Amino acid sequence: MLSGSRLLCGVASLLAALAVAVAVAAPQMTGENQNLPPKTTDLSVQGKQTFTSTCAQCHGLDGKGSERGPNIADRPSVQRLSDSQISHVIENGVPGTGMPAFHSLQAPQVRALVAYLRMLQGKNETTTLPGDPAQGKTVFFGKAGCSECHMIEGQGGFIAADLSDYARSHAVEQIRGAILNLPSSNRQVRLVTATLRDGEKFQGRVRDEDNFSVQLQTLDGTFHFLAKSEIDKMEADSQSLMPSNYGSRLGPQELNDLISYLMSVAGTSGSTSPAKVDEWDE
DSSP states (O other): OOOHHHHHHHHHHHHHHHHHHHHHHHHHHHTTTTTSOOOOSOHHHHHHHHHHHHTHHHHOTTSSOOSSSOOOSSOHHHHTSOHHHHHHHHHHOOTTSSOOOOTTSOHHHHHHHHHHHHHHTTTTSOOOOSSOHHHHHHHHHTTTOGGGTOEETTEEOSSSOOOTTGGGSSOHHHHHHHHHSOOOGGGOOOOEEEEETTSOEEEEEEEEEOSSEEEEEETTSOEEEEEGGGEEEEEEOSSOSSOSOHHHHSOHHHHHHHHHHHHHHHHHOOOSSOOOGGGGGO
16 A cells, blocks of 8 residues: 555656646647648748749749739849838738738748748848958049949939949849949940030930920039020030949959948948838839
């Protein structure tokens, strides 16, 4: 016959064992885990599976679009959306467009899907900077003279494109090629000189033109609206605003530093205008 103390120990051990068994079996008994996606340590695998079955039919296996859906891999407006904005689009769709809501996807699946989209966009790839961004900033505002025409992070010229986000959607070799190789002649940015009938001259870039007027932006950023009836002649400069001698003007290390500066800025700067979720379906 068991003593009182031994009996109590035996009961306590039995209750502990039963508690463990119930805890292990409970999820299977309630069925609350039946709809969860299989666990995986690799989000890209799970995200790719979900993307293939849910998104690829419209956006393509590479995310670059099809006749049924837009490019969501390369489009800057989509790349600028935050992870939470993209999750919102996936879960709720975009009213009035072809983007449906995927209420059936659970939170872990949505997170994996966003992570895989970032991989398609190249945002999860670790890219080693080819040079020194700090030195590149000196080159940008100094020897290369980029800031005379281009703005970056609110500083620089007005006459050419803002480069704050340029490297966000361009790879290292694409940036290098854009610096060293002039675009085709019809895409080269050139200044024009407008001479009015009274002899006054304006030099700048044509921003808009119709049958009756010309909108000219001068190098200081000022816009001038000129009536064509007042213009005596307009002459385009023979030289492109983009220098063609960077290959000899900049050394290899200076070029690498300049590229690194553009990449560094694009990695930390935000869009100059907030992205809208409805741009997903444009």
